[in-house]
Amino acid sequence: MTAHEVDVVVAGGGAAGLFAAAVAARRGRTVALLEKSERPGLKILISGGGRCNLTTTRSGKDLERQYGERRGRFLRHALHLLPPTAVVEHFERLGVPLREEDLEKVFPISQKARDVLDALLRDCRDSGAKVHAKTPLLTLRHDGSHFVASTPSGNFVSQSFVLATGGLSYPKTGATGDGYSIAMSFGHTITKTFPALAPLRVEEPWVRNLQGIVLHGVELSSLDRLGKVLTRRTRPILFTHKGLSGPAPMDLAGDIEEQGGGQVRFDFVPEMSAEALEAQWLDAARSHGKRGVASLLPATLPDRAREAIVGIAQCETLTLANFDRAARQRLLRATKDLRVLVRHSLGFDHAEVTRGGVALDEVDPKTMQSRLQQGLWLCGEVLDIDGPIGGFNFQAAFATGRVAGSHA
Numbered sequence: 584m585t586a587h588e589v590d591v592v593v594a595g596g597g598a599a600g601l602f603a604a605a606v607a608a609r610r611g612r613t614v615a616l617l618e619k620s621e622r623p624g625l626k627i628l629i630s631g632g633g634r635c636n637l638t639t640t641r642s643g644k645d646l647e648r649q650y651g652e653r654r655g656r657f658l659r660h661a662l663h664l665l666p667p668t669a670v671v672e673h674f675e676r677l678g679v680p681l682r683e684e685d686l687e688k689v690f691p692i693s694q695k696a697r698d699v700l701d702a703l704l705r706d707c708r709d710s711g712a713k714v715h716a717k718t719p720l721l722t723l724r725h726d727g728s729h730f731v732a733s734t735p736s737g738n739f740v741s742q743s744f745v746l747a748t749g750g751l752s753y754p755k756t757g758a759t760g761d762g763y764s765i766a767m768s769f770g771h772t773i774t775k776t777f778p779a780l781a782p783l784r785v786e787e788p789w790v791r792n793l794q795g796i797v798l799h800g801v802e803l804s805s806l807d808r809l810g811k812v813l814t815r816r817t818r819p820i821l822f823t824h825k826g827l828s829g830p831a832p833m834d835l836a837g838d839i840e841e842q843g844g845g846q847v848r849f850d851f852v853p854e855m856s857a858e859a860l861e862a863q864w865l866d867a868a869r870s871h872g873k874r875g876v877a878s879l880l881p882a883t884l885p886d887r888a889r890e891a892i893v894g895i896a897q898c899e900t901l902t903l904a905n906f907d908r909a910a911r912q913r914l915l916r917a918t919k920d921l922r923v924l925v926r927h928s929l930g931f932d933h934a935e936v937t938r939g940g941v942a943l944d945e946v947d948p949k950t951m952q953s954r955l956q957q958g959l960w961l962c963g964e965v966l967d968i969d970g971p972i973g974g975f976n977f978q979a980a981f982a983t984g985r986v987a988g989s990h991a
């Protein structure tokens with residue numbers, strides 16, 4: 584079979600690979616992008632509920648912090664070179680007008696993820712990068728002077744190789760962890776991988792009973808084994824037949840999985856301290872003795888949620904007139920410190936991102952080049968990088984793709 588010879592081969596036609604391919608081709612490099620699926624960019628199409636939240640309006644240190652200390656530090660250079668404002672300019676230049684929505688998220692005005700993918704594909708085509716769909720990378724070796732990538736359509740030979748095959752989440756989009764074994768064959772370490780940004784499986788009956796309810800303004804935190812808060816989120820919480828979904832629970836999945844299970848804590852009145860809340864309750868009890876205890880809970884909570892909290896606190900039969908200290912303590916705990924055990928998320932099939940991947944200390948953050956194999960670049964989710972919901976994962980994929988494409 585014929586061997587294709589190019590300057591750069593990019594494996595993986597997701598956000599990172601498509602970005603890297605176009606950037607490298609615009610530098611005058613001949614580029615072949617290998618995508619194993621029939622169509623590249625499947626994950627882009629299903630992202631953000633089909634609308635693709637492609638970046639955020641956060642910036643600087645605040646942006647970096649979203650990825651955690653170690654991963655944020657690794658991304659510093661890439662995010663500096665391609666901050667969210669530059670991503671916005673880039674896509675607008677490619678003909679996709681964008682706008683900011685709630686929670687600093689940026690979406691196409693058209694509300695169509697398709698437009699984002701089409702823009703990336705157009706950029707590849709216009710820059711001269713050739714996309715080979717249905718062309719899985721099977722093996723990769725370096726023969727001393729070149730990389731030799733084997734595929735069912737023959738070998739691709741190149742000086743530079745960009746590995747952008749993604750992680751393990753949503754395997755039906757093509758992300759099945761192929762890049763890990765390729766990276767390992769060059770000596771790379773793959774840190775333990777966990778599903779992240781996934782719904783949480785919760786068995787607790789009160790959670791299951793609230794199926795269909797969405798809570799706003801409630802704080803949800805993941806706790807470590809000593810009860811210390813790992814991540815805190817005040818974002819929508821959706822109760823489902825399997826447990827908890829929506830932005831806040833999904834943001835906590837990585838922590839839960841990484842610990843092998845743990846507790847999440849609800850604070851239904853995060854804007855008030857326990858002391859202030861108790862004082863308010865005492866005031867109300869003095870003037871409205873005949874009311875039920877549920878009347879103390881915020882009117883913004885759905886009735887079923889208020890009933891559940893009062894039930895957990897065993898206060899359902901009490902009026903404010905007989906709401907004694909012990910009952911107040913129970914209700915305070917149920918309102919501000921209600922913990923549920925979560926053993927697992929719904930796993931990689933439902934996870935938007937993979938935590939873990941190619942160890943960051945083996946990759947140069949200034950170039951995304953492997954420190955172990957010259958000429959090998961890595962970008963996107965194949966790296967040990969994940970961010971919360973809000974456009975941070977595409978932002979990281981574009982930024983690392985841009986750096987890799989600038990050097991490969």
Ligand SMILES: Cc1cc2nc3c(=O)[nH]c(=O)nc-3n(C[C@H](O)[C@H](O)[C@H](O)COP(=O)(O)OP(=O)(O)OC[C@H]3O[C@@H](n4cnc5c(N)ncnc54)[C@H](O)[C@@H]3O)c2cc1C
Nearest residue numbers: 595597598599619630631636720749757963964974976977
């Ligand atoms: C349902 C869902 C919704 C999401 N929504 C958002 C969102 O709104 N905002 C956000 O920022 N992030 C979102 N994400 C996360 C985001 O999509 C990913 O972080 C991002 O796509 C990672 O890009 P990537 O290019 O590194 O990997 P991927 O997008 O996974 O691309 C990797 C590509 O490599 C290909 N590949 C794999 N193995 C091989 C091989 N051997 N040979 C050739 N090709 C191969 C795959 O087929 C795939 O096309 C979402 C994810 C999911 C699953």
